[in-house]
Amino acid sequence: MGFYWIWLGVAAIFAIIEFCTVTFFGLWMAIAALVPAISSYLCPHLSVVMQLLIWALSSLVCAFIWVKWIRSKPIVHIESAIVGSEGILAEALEPGKIGTLLLSRPIQGKQEWMxxxxxxxxxxxxxxxxxxxxxxxxxxxxxxxxKEGIK
Structure with a gap:
């Protein structure tokens, strides 16, 4: 039976949801729905329960990849945003020790940086x-x- 058409429809629904929300989560779920679509096309006698299991596992894998990707911080962009920023030390700072910097404007939602x-x-x-x-x-x-004010 042609269950792959149903999975392609599920993938299309998630793609439409992605176009409406722009969160990228719908994109990953659409990709996850393509996995059982391809599996059921290549193996048409695959049971519905097995297709649902494949979809659940591929959804978990795609969600995991999405969370890892969305939380990754490109150091280059953080560095370009933070270098040159001014702030105040929350505590005295000695060489080789770690202190807390309070920035005057937050960078990536953080105002306190080590x-x-x-x-x-x-x-x-x-x-x-x-x-x-x-x-x-x-x-x-x-x-x-x-330094100029001290001179």
């Missing part, structure tokens, strides 16, 4: 982000506006 410095900096020092490490730790230095 930070480090090559120099000792007092609490509430205005600092500028100069780099970001692989561990999302922001390297900071005292702001030039602060």
């Amino acid at each position: 930070c480090c410095s090559d120099y000792s900096l007092a609490r509430q020092t205005r600092v500028t982000a100069i780099a970001i490490t692989e561990n999302d730790i922001v390297k900071v230095r005292a702001s030039s506006s602060l």
Whole structure:
């Protein structure tokens, strides 16, 4: 029997949902519905229960991939957004230690970032982000506006 047409219809419904919502979740579920469509086309005697099991497993795999993909943070974009940003240290910072940087504007929804410095900096020092490490730790230095004000 032609169950693959039903699965193609399910994939089309999820694709239409994706066009209406633009969340990318419908796209992954449409891809997941294509797996049992192909399976039932290649093996027409596959039972409905087995097709539903294939769809459930492919949906879980696609949902897992979607969650991993949506949560991945491209370091290049974070670095370009954070380097040059100014903030204030929440606590004193010693070389080799990790502190907390409070940014004046949030980046990727976060206003607090872990930070480090090559120099000792007092609490509430205005600092500028100069780099970001692989561990999302922001390297900071005292702001030039602060240094000019001291002179």
